[in-house]
Amino acid sequence: MVTFVDGRPDKKGYRKYKTKTASRHDDYGAMREVVRRRYVRVLRDNLPLPDLILIDGGKGQISAAKEVIEDELGLDIPVAGLAKDDKHQTALLLYGEPPEVVPLKRTGEAFYLLQRIQDEVHRFAITFHRQRRGAKSLTSSLDGIPGVGAKRKNQLLRHFGSVKKIRAAGVDELKEAGLPQSVAETVEQYFREQDKAKEEKTSGTGE
Structure with missing residues (x-):
């Protein structure tokens, strides 16, 4: 999980999670677990809440995150999703109830920021898994x-x-x-x- 503040990475807010309750191939269960662990701690430690939560995924992942944010924790934080195309490039921003495509110019600053965020998520996740792999030989x-x-x-x-x-x-x-x-x-x-x-x-x- 990564955090951005004023359009820049805020690495002190980055967190790595090993799922404990979700099964290995339960993507939605893993999403619920990670979001729950993150924001239960945020509330417990009275940390600042984000203006927006961006999920790396589509409608299913957005729904899983909102179940925790809204239904379990009662938080009022917008949740959106980022989807990629077949070339593994940031393609769509999904938001709303139900989630719909938000029109963005692919040459605009907002779209470039979303690309940077999604690329950073993948870089951080892959680095974490490589470290785990190396540690286990x-x-x-x-x-x-x-x-x-x-x-x-x-x-x-x-x-x-x-x-x-x-x-x-x-x-x-x-x-x-x-x-x-x-x-x-x-x-x-x-x-x-x-x-x-x-x-x-x-x-x-x-x-």
Whole structure:
């Protein structure tokens, strides 16, 4: 979870969560748990409430967050969602009851800010999962990817036949293997950032 203040990252407000009650593949349950833990603590410690909560996801994730914010905690905080397109780019802002697309110019400052926020969320989440993977000395290239457990890992390997082919797959190909849109996007970005990190390391050593 990341926080932005006046359009800039406020890293002292960042938090990492390991879900405790939601099952591994229950995205909505995980959303409810994380939002609940965050804002129960905010209320308990009398911390300032945000002007807006942005959810990285669509209507289902928005609904799960609002169940906690409004129904359980009785808070009056706007909740919106950010959805990405097949190219893993920020595409839509969803808001309202029921959530509807908010028209934004893709060249406007508001849209650029939303892009920066969503990219920072993914960067922070992937970094966290990489750290967990390293700490556990995991060996598989598929371990540590958010949303990819043993079942989905085996599913991908059966479909593609090798990790090399999974690394090269795009979002549409990953969806054909049975992954939900959000998980397919995460897998693609995970390997893309790995490749970028390798390139930067190679460039930095002069190789």
